[in-house]
Amino acid sequence: MVIGPPKGHTRYRNPHTYQMSPALIRVREPYFWKNMVGLVVVGSIPIAIYCYTWNFLSKDEFSDIPIPPIADDELAKLKKEYEANKKNNS
Numbered sequence: 025m026v027i028g029p030p031k032g033h034t035r036y037r038n039p040h041t042y043q044m045s046p047a048l049i050r051v052r053e054p055y056f057w058k059n060m061v062g063l064v065v066v067g068s069i070p071i072a073i074y075c076y077t078w079n080f081l082s083k084d085e086f087s088d089i090p091i092p093p094i095a096d097d098e099l100a101k102l103k104k105e106y107e108a109n110k111k112n113n114s
Contacts, residue, residue, distance in 0.1 A: 036048035044052075094102075 036045050036051075037043065038045065
């Protein structure tokens with residue numbers, strides 16, 4: 025049993041190279057630009073959201089968030105812990 029179009033019907037793709045036939049190209053031609061416009065519209069929505077979010081977050085300043093002071097001995101202890109973890113992970 026052969027799977028495919030019935031005998032006597034033209035195929036829209038070449039069975040050996042699977043390239044589109046001129047008939048299929050002609051049928052698809054009117055929809056090409058409409059599909060491209062749809063692609064641009066649908067694709068621009070997430071891009072616009074991403075740009076808006078990036079722009080909004082880049083304006084944010086963290087100067088209003090208080091940073092608690094840290095003592096010098098605590099800072100030295102944290103540096104030693106960081107260096108020890110860095111050596112262990114290497």
